[in-house]
Amino acid sequence: MNDLSRRQFLKNLSLGLGAAALPISFAQAAVIRPRVIVIGGGFAGATAAKYLRLWSNNTVDVILIEPNAIYYSPILSNLVLNGQRQVAQLGFKYDTLAQKYGVQVVRSTAIALNSASRTVKLANGQTLGYERLILAPGVQFKAIPGLNSNKVLHAWKSGNQVQQLRQQLQAMPTGGSFVMSIPKAPYRCPPGPYERACVVADYLKRNQPGSKVIVLDGNPDITVEKDTFNHAFTNTYAGIVQYVPNTILQAVDSNKKVAITSFGDYQASVLNVIPPHQAGGIVRKNGLANSSTGDWANVNPLSYESTAAQGIHIIGDSQGTGQPKAGHIANAEAKVCADAVLRLLSGAQPFQSPVTNSACYSPISADTASWLTAAFAYDPASQSMQLIPASFGASSGASSSNYRKMFEWANSLFSDTFA
Amino acid sequence: MKRKYLSWLGALALLASSSLSSSANATDYTGGRLTNTNISAAGVLIPDGARLLASQCFQCHGTDGKSTTGIDSLAGESQNELVSEMREMKAKNKVDLMHYQAKAYTDAQIQLIAAYFASISGGGNNDNDDDDDNHHNDDNDAND
Ligand SMILES: Cc1cc2nc3c(=O)[nH]c(=O)nc-3n(C[C@H](O)[C@H](O)[C@H](O)COP(=O)(O)OP(=O)(O)OC[C@H]3O[C@@H](n4cnc5c(N)ncnc54)[C@H](O)[C@@H]3O)c2cc1C
Numbered sequence: 001m002n003d004l005s006r007r008q009f010l011k012n013l014s015l016g017l018g019a020a021a022l023p024i025s026f027a028q029a030a031v032i033r034p035r036v037i038v039i040g041g042g043f044a045g046a047t048a049a050k051y052l053r054l055w056s057n058n059t060v061d062v063i064l065i066e067p068n069a070i071y072y073s074p075i076l077s078n079l080v081l082n083g084q085r086q087v088a089q090l091g092f093k094y095d096t097l098a099q100k101y102g103v104q105v106v107r108s109t110a111i112a113l114n115s116a117s118r119t120v121k122l123a124n125g126q127t128l129g130y131e132r133l134i135l136a137p138g139v140q141f142k143a144i145p146g147l148n149s150n151k152v153l154h155a156w157k158s159g160n161q162v163q164q165l166r167q168q169l170q171a172m173p174t175g176g177s178f179v180m181s182i183p184k185a186p187y188r189c190p191p192g193p194y195e196r197a198c199v200v201a202d203y204l205k206r207n208q209p210g211s212k213v214i215v216l217d218g219n220p221d222i223t224v225e226k227d228t229f230n231h232a233f234t235n236t237y238a239g240i241v242q243y244v245p246n247t248i249l250q251a252v253d254s255n256k257k258v259a260i261t262s263f264g265d266y267q268a269s270v271l272n273v274i275p276p277h278q279a280g281g282i283v284r285k286n287g288l289a290n291s292s293t294g295d296w297a298n299v300n301p302l303s304y305e306s307t308a309a310q311g312i313h314i315i316g317d318s319q320g321t322g323q324p325k326a327g328h329i330a331n332a333e334a335k336v337c338a339d340a341v342l343r344l345l346s347g348a349q350p351f352q353s354p355v356t357n358s359a360c361y362s363p364i365s366a367d368t369a370s371w372l373t374a375a376f377a378y379d380p381a382s383q384s385m386q387l388i389p390a391s392f393g394a395s396s397g398a399s400s401s402n403y404r405k406m407f408e409w410a411n412s413l414f415s416d417t418f419a
Numbered sequence: 420m421k422r423k424y425l426s427w428l429g430a431l432a433l434l435a436s437s438s439l440s441s442s443a444n445a446t447d448y449t450g451g452r453l454t455n456t457n458i459s460a461a462g463v464l465i466p467d468g469a470r471l472l473a474s475q476c477f478q479c480h481g482t483d484g485k486s487t488t489g490i491d492s493l494a495g496e497s498q499n500e501l502v503s504e505m506r507e508m509k510a511k512n513k514v515d516l517m518h519y520q521a522k523a524y525t526d527a528q529i530q531l532i533a534a535y536f537a538s539i540s541g542g543g544n545n546d547n548d549d550d551d552d553n554h555h556n557d558d559n560d561a562n563d
């Protein structure tokens with residue numbers, strides 16, 4: 001049976017319509033199961049795929065579409081810059097999801113959606129039908145005049161870019177300057193850019209005395225963990241880190257490594273531009289980025305179903321609920337979504353009072369780290385996820401015990417997502 | 420025609436070994452969680468929503484509370500024990516990640532979460548003696 005008639009059959013079945021209209025055999029009917037397609041195998045998509053299988057007792061077919069054989073975690077990736085981690089240690093394959101949970105992993109890119117026929121077209125030529133579709137493509141960067149991200153790296157999606165930034169840093173002349181640009185919020189991992197400034201400063205302090213880190217922040221102030229990062233910038237790395245708030249990057253000379261900003265030009269030895277973010281291309285090209293800015297996907301936070309298209313759910317960094325763009329909470333959203341999708345497939349309503357939580361550990365040096373945590377609950381009055389104020393907290397500064405716990409936390413999150 | 424259709428549907432239901440009815444709720448794809456009266460092997464009642472709420476702990480404490488790292492497992496802990504640990508952390512003002520997390524949940528939600536973990540047998544490294552200070556204690560000591 002092709003994808004369309006398969007779907008029509010299931011639809012009729014759930015509506016209790018007559019089987020007379022369906023020219024299919026009993027044998028086929030017995031093996032037909034609802035199919036959920038997940039696009040993108042990051043923290044959000046991998047978690048959704050795993051839990052759809054686990055929580056349905058394998059009664060739902062799950063196809064995960066992801067072009068890369070190995071996912072490189074952005075979490076912990078700043079530690080590559082100061083030599084505390086190798087990129088290879090951050091890589092995860094999809095073998096366990098396939099073998100242990102029975103997720104069908106298709107190595108390709110989704111290039112088009114049709115929400116009316118409920119089909120997805122892949123770059124490999126396949127067209128697949130679904131009952132429910134989950135989009136988890138992460139973020140895409142916005143263009144900046146003159147920016148060539150192959151020369152001026154972002155290193156904000158882990159993998160090769162981080163490896164290359166490490167190499168640029170190692171090749172930096174003594175006394176040189178590492179200039180980095182932070183986009184306006186929201187961007188993925190609120191403490192991440194400040195954490196990067198710290199570990200780069202740590203590397204330079206130990207290996208290239210006299211070199212500087214210039215932080216050009218598009219935001220009016222350090223966006224999170226202000227005390228911790230301010231202490232690091234002005235004490236731990238005094239004379240190394242120069243923090244410049246309210247600095248909007250206007251253009252880049254990618255060959256000469258010049259950042260052209262609202263405060264003038266900054267010449268760098270190594271220039272690291274984290275461009276402003278928006279939802280992944282597959283979300284935006286299909287009219288699903290319907291937030292007020294047009295950057296993110298508005299969803300019902302009980303199910304993560306798009307407010308623009310039925311049957312399509314958006315989780316992780318692309319969604320626009322106001323929850324932070326981070327991997328730990330992307331995993332949390334994926335579980336809410338998976339649970340809701342299974343209920344919806346059963347004809348029931350999503351659970352009405354979900355809670356999600358977030359945790360970020362930030363390395364501040366080669367042996368200290370800080371943390372930030374928060375939880376969010378569904379508020380029926382505003383029909384949105386709201387921060388629970390009492391759950392919002394940060395470590396008092398950086399410590400070596402936090403540094404150890406950072407790896408325990410990350411390894412736990414990695415295995416809840418990929419294993 | 421009507422009768423034929425019904426018997427066809429009945430046969431289908433048997434084949435799929437599910438409680439196919441004429442309502443929209445044809446099959447429960449949630450692994451039985453929609454029934455609201457799920458009694459686990461341990462004899463614990465797991466109310467609706469408990470699994471989803473408890474799954475928010477899995478990021479750190481492992482899938483189903485079976486830890487794969489040095490962080491405590493929660494699987495198989497007694498419901499009362501888990502509830503009192505969470506309540507204690509809720510009540511204390513301590514600069515500690517889990518103490519903040521505990522404050523995110525109502526007492527009713529804590530009961531549901533604890534019921535879920537109590538219903539699962541055999542955690543990985545569940546060798547702690549349920550002392551909440553066991554691994555959540557040393558965050559506020561060091562501060563450079
Ligand atoms: C330096 C740094 C530190 C961080 N630290 C933390 C932290 O401490 N805690 C925390 O919670 N978060 C942290 N994060 C943030 C976290 O990494 C992201 O928020 C998280 O990766 C988002 O998950 P996602 O699944 O939405 O997107 P991604 O992880 O980006 O995954 C998206 C996937 O979708 C695939 N994809 C995209 N488009 C398509 C398509 N059309 N078809 C098929 N596949 C597609 C991509 O190949 C990719 O694999 C950090 C990030 C950085 C950069």
